[in-house]
Amino acid sequence: MMEAAAGRTRGAAELWFSCIRTHRTNTWWDEHLTEDNASFLKKVVTEEYKQQTTDKLNPLKDEPWPRHEWVEGSRRVGLVAVKLGMMPVWTKSGERHVVTMLQVQDCHVVKHLSKEEYEGHTAALIVGGKNVSPFHRPEGYLEVFRNAGVPPKQKLTTFCVSDNAIIKPGTPLYAAHFRPGQYVDVTAKTIGKGFQGVMKRWGFKGQPASHGQTKTHRRPGSLGPGGDPAKVFKGKKMPGRMGNIYDTTHGLKVWRVNTKYNILYVNGSVPGHRNCLVKVRDSILPTRLENNKNPPFPTFFADGDEEIPEDLYDQDMFQFGEPMAE
Amino acid sequence: MAAACTSRTRQMMGLLRILRNFSQNERLLSTSVLRHNVASDGPPKFTPPSKPVIIDKTQKEASLRRFLSPEFIPPRQRTNPVKFSIERKDMIQRRKVLNIPEFYAGSILAVTMTDPHVNGNMNRFIGICIQRSGKGLGATFILRNVVDGQGVEICYELYSPRMRKIEVLKLEKRLDDNLMYLRDALPEYSTFNFDMQPVHYEITGDVPVNLLKVKMRPKPWSKRWERPKFNIKGIHFDLCLTPEMMEHAQKWAEPWRPYDMLKEYDTSSLEEHIFKEVQENLRK
Numbered sequence: 167m168m169e170a171a172a173g174r175t176r177g178a179a180e181l182w183f184s185c186i187r188t189h190r191t192n193t194w195w196d197e198h199l200t201e202d203n204a205s206f207l208k209k210v211v212t213e214e215y216k217q218q219t220t221d222k223l224n225p226l227k228d229e230p231w232p233r234h235e236w237v238e239g240s241r242r243v244g245l246v247a248v249k250l251g252m253m254p255v256w257t258k259s260g261e262r263h264v265v266t267m268l269q270v271q272d273c274h275v276v277k278h279l280s281k282e283e284y285e286g287h288t289a290a291l292i293v294g295g296k297n298v299s300p301f302h303r304p305e306g307y308l309e310v311f312r313n314a315g316v317p318p319k320q321k322l323t324t325f326c327v328s329d330n331a332i333i334k335p336g337t338p339l340y341a342a343h344f345r346p347g348q349y350v351d352v353t354a355k356t357i358g359k360g361f362q363g364v365m366k367r368w369g370f371k372g373q374p375a376s377h378g379q380t381k382t383h384r385r386p387g388s389l390g391p392g393g394d395p396a397k398v399f400k401g402k403k404m405p406g407r408m409g410n411i412y413d414t415t416h417g418l419k420v421w422r423v424n425t426k427y428n429i430l431y432v433n434g435s436v437p438g439h440r441n442c443l444v445k446v447r448d449s450i451l452p453t454r455l456e457n458n459k460n461p462p463f464p465t466f467f468a469d470g471d472e473e474i475p476e477d478l479y480d481q482d483m484f485q486f487g488e489p490m491a492e
Numbered sequence: 493m494a495a496a497c498t499s500r501t502r503q504m505m506g507l508l509r510i511l512r513n514f515s516q517n518e519r520l521l522s523t524s525v526l527r528h529n530v531a532s533d534g535p536p537k538f539t540p541p542s543k544p545v546i547i548d549k550t551q552k553e554a555s556l557r558r559f560l561s562p563e564f565i566p567p568r569q570r571t572n573p574v575k576f577s578i579e580r581k582d583m584i585q586r587r588k589v590l591n592i593p594e595f596y597a598g599s600i601l602a603v604t605m606t607d608p609h610v611n612g613n614m615n616r617f618i619g620i621c622i623q624r625s626g627k628g629l630g631a632t633f634i635l636r637n638v639v640d641g642q643g644v645e646i647c648y649e650l651y652s653p654r655m656r657k658i659e660v661l662k663l664e665k666r667l668d669d670n671l672m673y674l675r676d677a678l679p680e681y682s683t684f685n686f687d688m689q690p691v692h693y694e695i696t697g698d699v700p701v702n703l704l705k706v707k708m709r710p711k712p713w714s715k716r717w718e719r720p721k722f723n724i725k726g727i728h729f730d731l732c733l734t735p736e737m738m739e740h741a742q743k744w745a746e747p748w749r750p751y752d753m754l755k756e757y758d759t760s761s762l763e764e765h766i767f768k769e770v771q772e773n774l775r776k
Binding site for chain 1: 571575579583585586589606628629630649652653
């Protein structure tokens with residue numbers, strides 16, 4: 167109705183075609199700028215980011231929040247990391263395991279939500295990952311980062327945190343937050359596989375390739391019991407879009423932490439493609455709570471009071487520079 | 493006096509003959525041992541001339557063969573180069589402890605590994621390298637030998653902590669990079685004696701290429717080696733296949749492949765860069 171009215175005001179011809187003519191109002195940041203202006207903006211922005219990151223490097227300078235000691239039952243923040251790739255790792259007894267390398271690039275705490283703001287039970291901290299340009303993001307998104315004094319990030323995640331583990335927005339988070347021997351849960355968006363059949367999506371067995379099968383080799387077969395329900399139950403596993411959803415792998419051991427490049431070596435595989443952003447958190451598995459005792463709490467601060475070696479290894483791991491034993 | 497002198501010299505020559513069989517390092521030891529004996533004797537009687545110890549300083553670095561192990565070259569992927577540089581650091585650290593020599597597919601190697609199930613803990617295997625695969629720390633190579641009439645192939649990981657020693661008994665290249673067809677060749681081409689002695693090889697100049705064309709067992713083979721996708725030059729096809737069969741195999745030829753631009757991967761600049769980095773770090 168609205169569109170028809172608009173058409174009538176514009177001209178008689180458009181009435182008959184009933185198409186909606188819109189005037190394009192969106193523009194990109196570069197469109198009405200000269201080349202000089204655009205390059206100047208880019209330079210200014212990168213300098214601003216560097217300044218912001220260096221400002222936040224010393225949490226002691228700008229009135230940090232009080233740091234508490236680790237108590238059993240307290241939950242601390244996690245990190246946002248980039249999945250680099252995988253490589254093999256050997257134990258001292260010669261067993262081979264595979265690890266995924268997760269690099270923590272420019273991880274900052276961006277916002278603090280108190281119990282009341284979040285849901286009423288726990289406080290939350292929003293953490294941001296990799297730095298990204300502000301030019302193609304909406305204003306509302308950039309506002310959060312401006313308040314924290316931190317460059318805009320590609321991924322924002324929320325971590326439920328106990329009250330003694332809250333951190334001031336703007337503090338940088340490093341890979342040394344996790345130590346070798348700890349267990350970790352990693353959440354990321356799985357690789358999208360598109361529309362997939364039932365064998366790949368749900369692991370159905372399908373039907374035999376020969377022995378008289380007519381046009382039925384990868385089909386789901388029966389959809390359920392017969393006349394009594396006389397319907398197909400909700401949630402029946404059927405073909406559909408697979409992947410591109412958030413999934414978590416629990417209980418992954420941290421084998422090694424490289425403090426110079428901020429890389430975590432995490433056991434096994436992790437959902438997501440190479441160079442995707444993942445959310446790393448202390449494991450919630452009850453059998454792994456013992457290994458996660460006495461972590462750096464509320465996080466690892468690079469103030470300079472603790473001298474950490476460039477590489478931290480797990481006890482069982484074979485270090486490559488070691489002279490050969492036995 | 494003369495008799496004692498000659499017996500002493502005979503002993504020394506005997507010592508020398510025994511010690512000559514050992515490697516260079518022990519040759520150095522032998523000269524020091526000789527000098528020590530001579531000094532304890534008193535006035536020197538007959539001192540045989542010290543064996544010349546050949547050190548590489550006469551050879552200029554430029555004339556040494558530049559070899560970069562293929563597992564250092566990163567594959568063509570959308571990975572962050574930081575990952576490769578960190579892996580390379582680990583590989584160089586391991587190479588400082590364990591000497592991994594230069595070798596190709598077709599060279600004969602002797603590998604010593606720790607094995608908890610063997611009495612003396614060490615396990616030595618000799619074989620011809622038929623394939624080198626894998627990039628980074630997971631690089632592997634397969635050694636093949638025929639032991640008591642049974643063909644045995646063992647896949648070793650270059651950077652595994654269980655590797656103790658890798659010796660190159662004979663350094664040479666073959667006409668192909670991948671010698672998997674030796675599984676279907678006559679067993680004489682894969683048998684190597686476990687008591688084989690290392691053959692001397694040059695550090696300068698090109699690696700010798702063995703132009704051997706291998707005779708095959710009758711068909712069927714494990715793979716259709718005559719097909720152009722394998723591009724094998726090291727099999728004597730004339731003895732086992734008719735010209736009609738060779739023509740029939742050409743049906744699977746893909747003549748557009750050399751012009752496929754997406755398959756082009758020029759590694760020359762990467763190789764140079766990585767070679768310099770590796771040499772620098774190994775020297776530290």
